[in-house]
Amino acid sequence: MTPPQSDTPTAQGDDRPSSVAPPTFTPAIFAIYDLAVSPVTFDVMNFFAFANMWTLRSGAAGYNVIFVVGPDGGFRDLTPKDKSLDPYEKVWRLRHIMAAHGHIAKRCLGVSTYHRREDFAQMLRAIHPDQMFPPGYTLTNPRTPFMLPDLFRQNLTLEEMDTFAPHPAALRKVESWLHRHAPRGRPVSLTLRTSTIETARNSNIPAWIEAAGRIRDRGFDPIILPDTDQVTTGEHAGAFGDVASYPLGAIDLELRAALYSLCAINLADNGGPAFINYFMGTSSAVCFLPVEKLPEVVTMTGRGIERLAELLGVAPYESFPGTTPARRFVWKPDTVDNIMDAFDAAAEYLAIQP
Numbered sequence: 001m002t003p004p005q006s007d008t009p010t011a012q013g014d015d016r017p018s019s020v021a022p023p024t025f026t027p028a029i030f031a032i033y034d035l036a037v038s039p040v041t042f043d044v045m046n047f048f049a050f051a052n053m054w055t056l057r058s059g060a061a062g063y064n065v066i067f068v069v070g071p072d073g074g075f076r077d078l079t080p081k082d083k084s085l086d087p088y089e090k091v092w093r094l095r096h097i098m099a100a101h102g103h104i105a106k107r108c109l110g111v112s113t114y115h116r117r118e119d120f121a122q123m124l125r126a127i128h129p130d131q132m133f134p135p136g137y138t139l140t141n142p143r144t145p146f147m148l149p150d151l152f153r154q155n156l157t158l159e160e161m162d163t164f165a166p167h168p169a170a171l172r173k174v175e176s177w178l179h180r181h182a183p184r185g186r187p188v189s190l191t192l193r194t195s196t197i198e199t200a201r202n203s204n205i206p207a208w209i210e211a212a213g214r215i216r217d218r219g220f221d222p223i224i225l226p227d228t229d230q231v232t233t234g235e236h237a238g239a240f241g242d243v244a245s246y247p248l249g250a251i252d253l254e255l256r257a258a259l260y261s262l263c264a265i266n267l268a269d270n271g272g273p274a275f276i277n278y279f280m281g282t283s284s285a286v287c288f289l290p291v292e293k294l295p296e297v298v299t300m301t302g303r304g305i306e307r308l309a310e311l312l313g314v315a316p317y318e319s320f321p322g323t324t325p326a327r328r329f330v331w332k333p334d335t336v337d338n339i340m341d342a343f344d345a346a347a348e349y350l351a352i353q354p
Contacts, residue, residue, distance in 0.1 A: 028109055029055055029063040031133045033098070034142035036070030039082060040093040042272050045163070047146040048105050049279050053160040054133050055107050062109040063133065065102050066123075067094060068142075069115045080296040084197045100253040104164045148313035158322055163279040166258035174258040181244045182221035188343070189246075189259055191268035194227040194235075201293045203269040204334045205239075211339040212243040218347070220264065225249050225256065225274075260284075265326060265346045269334045277327075284326045284350070286342050288334045305331075325349035 031051035033044065051063045069075065075090045076082050085093070094113065102111030114120035117139055124139065134145055145151070154160075166174075178187055190212060192203040212222035224245040226236040231250040239245075249256035253273075260266050260277050266284045268274030277285030294308060301307045309316040312329075319328040326346040332338045 026061040028061045029133050030127050031063045031065050032137050034068045034144050035075050037142050038144040040090045043146050044098050045276050048101050049163045050145045052163040062107045064110045067113040068120050104254050104257050106165050152313040162281045166254050170254045170258040184221050186220040187263045188220045188222050189263045189266045191225040191274040193270040194230045196229050201290050207336045210336050278320050286346050288330045292333045
């Protein structure tokens with residue numbers, strides 16, 4: 001539709017046109033994450049990366065994420081992880097993990113949740129097919145792209161992978177905390193797993209604490225990011241000796257992302273939330289994979305390392321695109337020597353960068 005022309009005359013001597021066309025409206029995408037077929041885990045970050053890529057390639061103004069709960073208010077119940085979480089825990093994760101990604105996603109314009117599919121059906125009718133992601137989505141045949149192999153088959157550029165960034169206020173808050181707790185000005189995060197789910201996969205805590213001491217001896221400030229389960233039960237208090245910890249980052253995703261972005265090196269065990277570093281510009285990300293404590297979703301196939309690599313979308317013993325000594329996977333157990341070797345390689349690499 002052509003906008004109406006103004007009939008207000010121009011001022012004498014003013015050679016501007018008598019009307020000014022309004023700026024062109026660029027539509028946004030509606031990215032739908034259907035919880036009937038998708039997990040309530042940090043895998044959601046892969047979906048955001050998909051939506052970020054789709055936005056850039058389509059020229060859209062951004063994307064709005066819509067979480068749609070399954071039939072009768074239920075959730076997916078397919079994998080061992082799905083079955084280990086009761087409905088209340090899944091709702092908590094939806095609110096505090098899933099939706100929180102929208103607030104640090106650089107091109108996300110908004111986040112909404114529909115707990116009744118009938119309500120979303122009305123909204124869905126108003127979405128133009130060209131604005132829908134994934135294309136062709138329907139409530140009766142839902143699909144949500146969140147698997148890493150599918151993501152990396154798109155041959156993402158580094159710009160397309162750069163999906164998340166913390167808000168300046170979050171950075172300011174973490175900077176204030178680091179001023180008090182990282183006196184050397186060279187913070188290093190250690191993200192550890194001490195979950196009540198699949199406890200055999202948990203981090204080798206004594207090894208990480210010893211490594212933290214050695215990292216401090218090298219002139220850095222080790223900071224442990226404890227597991228969310230450990231923080232919500234209060235078990236993190238005193239669990240790491242004299243090594244500083246940042247429990248706020250375990251329950252606030254934006255503060256976690258801010259800490260990661262301000263750390264010289266980010267070391268992690270078992271992936272999960274620390275994987276967000278791979279989708280944050282040049283943030284360091286050195287992640288130990290559970291090669292000797294494989295998750296049940298891997299062991300149930302009987303294919304071991306090969307299946308783990310498939311789920312990550314890489315070849316065995318390789319890393320995500322853009323790998324460097326400071327952004328890579330470590331396909332070794334989290335022993336003190338292996339942790340220090342990985343740290344030293346990252347530190348040496350970063351020291352020679354301009």
